[in-house]
Amino acid sequence: MSRMVHCRKYQQELPGLDAPPYPGPKGQDIFEHVSKQAWNEWQQHQTMLINEKHLSLMDPDTRKYLQGEMDKFLSGEDYDQAEGYVPPSE
Numbered sequence: 001m002s003r004m005v006h007c008r009k010y011q012q013e014l015p016g017l018d019a020p021p022y023p024g025p026k027g028q029d030i031f032e033h034v035s036k037q038a039w040n041e042w043q044q045h046q047t048m049l050i051n052e053k054h055l056s057l058m059d060p061d062t063r064k065y066l067q068g069e070m071d072k073f074l075s076g077e078d079y080d081q082a083e084g085y086v087p088p089s090e
Contacts, residue, residue, distance in 0.1 A: 007035035009076045014038075034074050042073050052082030
């Protein structure tokens, strides 16, 4: 049976991550308070932001921006969207 956490984003008990996604206190906080579902959704959203906004992960400002957006996303706050993004039709 998978480990359950009270997800900060969805405010309910959901399966948790298998391991902290980052080293240190930030990774431990995500491990303890973010569900696997919310983390996977963040990774997809982060990829979309990087691609649609043509962000470079070599830029420290970009990493700081993504960290802030991750915190908002995982806390259920309003977060930045990629302008003009249209999901592919099925």
